[in-house]
Amino acid sequence: MLTIAGYQIHSLKVQEFLFDGTPLTAGTADPSRPKPRIRLATRLLLIVGNGHRILVDTGIGELCWTSRWAANATSPYRLEEELEKHGLQPGDITDLVLTHLHSDHVGGAFTCAGDGLVPVFPYARVYVQEENFRTACRPDEREKGSFNETIIDEFRQLALFHTVSGTQELFPGIDVIVSNGHTRGQQLVRISDGTTTLLHGGDLIPTTAHYPATRVTGNDIDARTVIEEKAVILEEACEHGWILFFGHDPFRHAATVLRRPAGFVPGPAPEF
Numbered sequence: 001m002l003t004i005a006g007y008q009i010h011s012l013k014v015q016e017f018l019f020d021g022t023p024l025t026a027g028t029a030d031p032s033r034p035k036p037r038i039r040l041a042t043r044l045l046l047i048v049g050n051g052h053r054i055l056v057d058t059g060i061g062e063l064c065w066t067s068r069w070a071a072n073a074t075s076p077y078r079l080e081e082e083l084e085k086h087g088l089q090p091g092d093i094t095d096l097v098l099t100h101l102h103s104d105h106v107g108g109a110f111t112c113a114g115d116g117l118v119p120v121f122p123y124a125r126v127y128v129q130e131e132n133f134r135t136a137c138r139p140d141e142r143e144k145g146s147f148n149e150t151i152i153d154e155f156r157q158l159a160l161f162h163t164v165s166g167t168q169e170l171f172p173g174i175d176v177i178v179s180n181g182h183t184r185g186q187q188l189v190r191i192s193d194g195t196t197t198l199l200h201g202g203d204l205i206p207t208t209a210h211y212p213a214t215r216v217t218g219n220d221i222d223a224r225t226v227i228e229e230k231a232v233i234l235e236e237a238c239e240h241g242w243i244l245f246f247g248h249d250p251f252r253h254a255a256t257v258l259r260r261p262a263g264f265v266p267g268p269a270p271e272f
């Protein structure tokens with residue numbers, strides 16, 4: 001068990017999916033060959049303590065509103081089973097911190113009921129960066145496919161929806177760090193007691209395969225900013241022994257950062 005600043009930290013692997021790699025080869029891919037697919041997972045961070053039961057992100061969810069994601073899923077969505085392992089149900093979550101509003105991070109916040117959608121975490125206060133919410137409400141051509149209009153509208157109507165502006169402490173020992181390369185106003189979640197620190201890498205460092213600073217993802221809006229931001233985070237994580245948590249790594253949920261002549265590589269992390 002990993003405890004930081006009075007919080008117990010858990011990793012919930014709620015789904016696996018395949019991500020379309022064709023944007024990298026658009027126009028030149030051989031149509032007779034299978035499409036390149038990247039194997040990914042959606043992992044949620046559960047933080048329990050000090051009167052809070054905090055969930056970071058929700059994953060894709062039950063897929064009832066987008067066939068694009070449904071086609072890519074390679075496992076059912078296991079939110080309830082994963083929460084149950086820790087004696088919790090969705091109604092027990094007090095706070096939902098969203099790294100950003102791309103569909104694979106927030107789709108699970110709502111589920112179908114009749115013709116409409118209802119919140120899965122009815123008592124949770126929802127935290128998102130103001131700038132990311134603004135981006136999601138009016139996405140440009142580059143980012144439009146990453147947001148789901150219906151879900152963003154549902155958030156807008158939630159009484160417990162709360163926007164925050166900038167890097168700041170959200171709860172004692174838990175702060176959010178703004179990052180703008182993947183999408184404007186992504187927030188990385190950091191838990192620290194001054195000795196042990198864990199950072200949710202969001203989609204800035206979504207897997208261990210993204211440790212090389214120049215390894216950007218196909219849907220980053222600003223690759224140069226990603227490279228700069230990632231270099232700063234990896235440097236700090238390496239120096240201070242931070243544990244990084246990966247929201248999309250199919251093989252492991254956490255690692256530390258070691259310096260090697262060729263660059264940073266994943267190191268061992270405590271069990272949790």
Ligand SMILES: [Zn+2]
Pocket residue numbers: 102104105203248
């Ligand atoms: Zn993502």
